[in-house]
Amino acid sequence: MGLVERTEAIETLDGLLAASVAGKGRVAVVTGPVATGRTELLNTFADRVVDLNGLAITATGSRSEQDLPLGVMSQLLLDAPLVDEERRRAMNLLYEGAQTLTHGDGGTHRLDPQIVHSLCTVLLELSRRYPLVVVVDDLDRADHASLVCLSYLARRVRFASMLALFSHSGHRRSGTPVLDVDGLARPPHGAHIVLATLSAEGVREMAAEALDEDDATRLAPRWHQISGGNPLLVGGLVEDHRQALADGVAPGGEPVPGGQYAEAVVSCLRRTEERMQRVAQALAILPDAASLDKLTGLEPAQVAQAVRALTAAGLLHRGDYRHPVAREAVLAQLDDGERVALHRRAAEIAYHEGAVSQVVAEHLLRAGQADDPWVVPVLEDAARQALRAGRVDAAVDYLRLAWQTCADDRHRAKIMTTMMRAGWRINPSMSTGYLPELTAAMQNGFLRSGDALVLTKALLWNGQFADARSVFEQLNASADEHDQETLTELAIARPLLRSTYPSFFPMLRPQAPLAPTPIPTVSAGHRLEAASALATVLTRGPSEPLAAGVERILHNSRLDEMSLDTVESALFALTYSGHADRAVPWCDTFVEEAGARQAPSRLARLAAIRAEISLRLGELPAAVRHARLALESMPPSSWGVAVGGPLAALITAATAMGDYDLVREQLDQPVAEEMFQTRYGMHYLHARGRYSLAIGQLPFALRDFEQCGELAARWKLDVPGLIPWRTDAAEALLRMGRPGPARKLVDEQLARCGKDAPRVHGMAMRLLAATSELRHRPMFLRQAVDLQTAGGDEYELARALADLTEAYHVLGESRRAGMIARRARALADKAQAQPLLKMLTRGGNWDESESVAQPLNAAGGAAMLSDAEHRVAALAAEGYTNREISMKLYITISTVEQHLTRTYRKLNVTRRTDLPANLNLDFSVAG
Structure with a gap:
């Protein structure tokens, strides 16, 4: 790309060349940040000298040749058109000078001044035959002997037809002698040309040489921000853009730096001094200029100078990289050992300077190892902070490193427990990898009792009931040694087990009635209150004060706690107590929050609750949608025994909608036998029975409903709000031609329904009508309709209306039947309950002539x-x-x-x- 914004520099050099041709020698020095075009300017000007019938001889300083005596001078003399005698003399002088420097007496290694004079005389004599331009690029990288010679030459060009043109970065390394050339390059006998990075307009002009004018204009402002106007970096951005176009990607307004930009960044740094590279690498590790001297081992002044130089070059802005790709490119150049060492040192610096734990933990994580005693507490604190912020993956990574670092077995077990609880937010199946070691820690006495309860929960979720019993037995054996935290967790565990894993409830020793456990935190209090509310609903039935208390808990709950127990228990308590409608806004809020926090496990569990809520409101499509979300957010293999929850909701809703293919697909999913020892198993049995009833497999349906009843009785969870197994069993018996046993179950169900269970009461009244004389059916069905209206289950309301329609039709009241059928069809259509809709459409012979028109x-x-x-x-x-x-x-x-x-x-x-x-x-x- 052309010399954009370098016209003034070329004009200055042209003027100096004209003076030199007239016998008034001049000295010019070109400086500027790295990769701003110094070399291109010198090369371009050297070509112009040749075009003007002058002579340009060139040399370039190199870091790899700084120990080669007279290396730059040899480049110049080899490039010069000398006659044979001059060339022999020059080569002999170079050889003699190199020998003197290599084998100098007394170890002084000083170049003989006569050799300096003779070498420069060769060039001065050459300028008598041609207008001569001596061009030395990267003078600051030249060997010391050549620097001495060039300084000598620059002081003698004034009365020769010679222009001495040098370039350097302007940042000399420590220990390099100050040269005279900068002082000689002053007007009127010389010039100091400083190349700056490009302006935004310069970036646009440079881009326009390779791209469409519109693209250049659109992209130039952002490219200028990313590159700082460094021509090399701009070139990389242009090439990345061209490659994106070639790949068929049409970048929008925001440029995407890629490999070419990254390579340009690396190329820039390779052209700098070692100390600048060290500072650049340190900034990629620790973007805190105040600590760079400690990380690099350089003096603060040296660090400050390097930061200024990197900023001037367009790599940095306000002490940090202008783009993350630049940082990553610098880090990629470090080998593993260097990167680990820098991160470990950065972690130590950040810790001792009081940085927040997550900053320290990130460095420790990237180092991958740490041995200092302060490391584990810092990592644990960083994990707690990350969990509060919803950064679960990061928290698990911090905890894993803490666990690997910790040498204390008890503390390791505690860390692993925390790690398991954190990973549970992402996927409960992550816990399976921790279970064997935690179980062993429990057996060896390394696991605290509170953490043992966490282990128990994971074992129960994964269906490892034998191991869970073993843990319970050890908990009971050490009951006298429980600390306050353990007593609190045990108090919360009792109602949770009572509600979800009732077969394990007897394994927890009951609390002494005169010594209630004090709850140390508000969060723990909410967990206990919510769990107790759920247990109360499932064992004694609902009440309005209890529902109000649950809503108060939900109002004060957030998903930033380590456990979802509080929210889950409270939502289920509302749902099972007949207040599914009141649970909707709370559940939707928490589902949205779980999605925003990217917590798939929590999203899945909340979606499963939402599916159950929708099912109890008769919103069948919504129930299917939420159940699918639950099973997609977390695969069935990760659900453990709790998979019965979302599966049951999906099967029940799909059965009512007539989507039997979907039902069969779900029933084909393997489930653990242990699931049937949980509340989830009861839901699954009930759902499977509803499907069998729908397809006419009545004995199988009755078997599942009766098994539900046996479990409910055994576990003392036989309340209407959980599973109305009696009404479904009665319906199966009626269709099997056994009205007597059916009527008995209906009467039992009615006896258990109070004013707080209108939904199940309505179901029972519908079945009571089916077991009663025809003339009494409308009265019972009217009550069923009223109860379902109050209960809010639109699907069950449609079923009651459908039966009422049929009853009026059989009694010969076709007009009434037609009116009610309209509403039943509207509800069935809304619920997409195709079997019910088909029955209402084709099964009734009532006269609709008067009711269809509207x-x-x-x-x-x-x-x-x-x-x-x-x-x-x-x-x-x-x-x-x-x-x-x-x-x-x-x-x-x-x-x-x-x-x-x-x-x-x-x-x-x-x-x-x-x-x-x-x-x-x-x-x-x-x-």
Whole structure:
């Protein structure tokens, strides 16, 4: 690429050359940051001298030849067009001078001044025949003897037809003698030309030589920021852009530095002195200029000079690399040993200077090893901070290094436990790798009791029940030695086991009733309260104060705790207590937070809860969607025995939707036998039974429902809010032609349902109607509809309405049947419950001629109704008579008629069969 923004420098050199041709010798020095075009300027000017019939002889200083005596002078004399006699004399002088320096007497190794004079005389005599330009690039890298000769020559060019043109970086290494050339290159007898990095316009001009003008204009500002205007770095960016275009990638407005830019960075550093390279490497490790002297071993002044030089070269900005690719390129040039040593030293410096633990830990991690006693506590603290910030992968890495470094067996076991808990956020299957060692640590007495409970949870999750029993036995054996933390964890473990792993609940010794365990932290208190609420709901049933307390816990909970137990227990407590609708906003908030924190394990577990919530609200597509998310965020193999939760929700919802292929796909998933010793196993059995019932395999369905009942009774978890196994078993028995046993189960279920279980109560009333005389069925089904409306399960509401439709049809009340069928179909369609929808469409022979037609504006006009009109219209749309409506709403029949008259007028309808079927979906009917 051309000499962009170097016109003034060329013009200055042209003027000096003209003076030299006139016999007025001149000295010029070109300086500037590394890779800013000094060499290209000198080479270009040397070519111009030849074009003007002058003579240019050139040489270049090199770090590898700095110990070669008279190396630069030999380059110049070999490049000069000397006659044979002159060349022999010059070579003899070079040989004699080199011998003197190599084998000097007394170890002084000084060059004979006569040799200096004679060598320079050769060049001075040459200038009498030609206008001569002596060009030496990288003068600061020339050998000492050549520097002495060139300094001598520069003092004698004034009255010769010679221009002495030198370049150097402007940053001499320590110990190099100060040369006279800088002092001689002053006006009027010389010039000091300083090359700066390019301006933004210069970058654009340089890019325009190789790219489309529009691309150059668009990219130049950002390229200038990344390169600092260094021409070599700009060239790398241009080449990366061209390569991206060649690869079919069309970069947008943000340039993407790649391999060519990285190579340009490395090339820049290779041209600098060793101390600048050391500082550059140290900055790539520890971007803290205040500590670079300690990391490099250089004097602070030397470090400051190197930072200024690297900044001037466009590599740094405000003490740091302008782009991460530059940093990575510098690090890539370090061998493994150098990188480890620098990171270890940086960790020590950061620690002793009070840096935050995560900064120290990152250096320790990159070093990969550490032996100092302060290392383990720092890594543990960094892990805690990372977990609070949601950086779980980093926390696990810190803990793994701490575990590898720690020499104390008890402390190692504690670290591994923390590591397992942290990894649980990403994938519970990560814990399987820790279980054998933690189990061994437990057996050897190295695991604290509190950590032993963490181990137990992991063993239970992974279905390793035999090992879990062994841990429980050891916990009981050391009960008198438990510390406060262990007592707290045991207090929390009791209700959790009671709710999820009930077969292990008896293995925990009960607390003394007169000595309750004090809870040391608010977080632990919330965990205990939430776990206890869940256990209470599943053993005694729900209550409004309990639900309010659970919502208070959720309001004060965050996902930055080490355990999801609090949120999970609270959400399940709300869901099982019949308040699934109240659990929705909380669960959605936590699902969103888990996604934002990139915690797949937590996202999966929360999505499984959300699927269960959707299922209990009759939102079948949502249940399938959330269950799929749970199983995709965390594969079934990582779910352990808890896989029964999302699988059950998916199977139940897909069965109701008629997607039997999806159900069979899930039932083909292998599950551990140990799952059936957990609450998740009960859900799975119930879901499998619902599928068997749907496809007509009634004995298999009844077997699964009865097994649910046996487990519920054995574990004392037989509450309506958990699994309504009696209603499903009754339905199976009815379809098997056994109404007597079916009626008995229905009566038992009704006896267990209180006012806090309207959903299950409604299911039982629907089955009660099926076991009752035909003339009583509408009454029971009306109650079932009211209960499901209050319970909020739209799918079960659709089922109750479908049965009510059939009952009215059989009783010959076709008009009522038609009205109710409309609403049942609307609900079934919303839930995508295809089997129910098909039954409603083809199974009824009721007269729909009066109920199908509906004015287009009727549904929209519902918003114009008053609350009282809305309540009356909603009940009328469900098929209630005026007398039934008056009794239900405690108003007179005349008032009902007046409300209906006004409703017909507002909705532009003429009869009750034209009322919108979704009125009750938009408004909660009292009573």
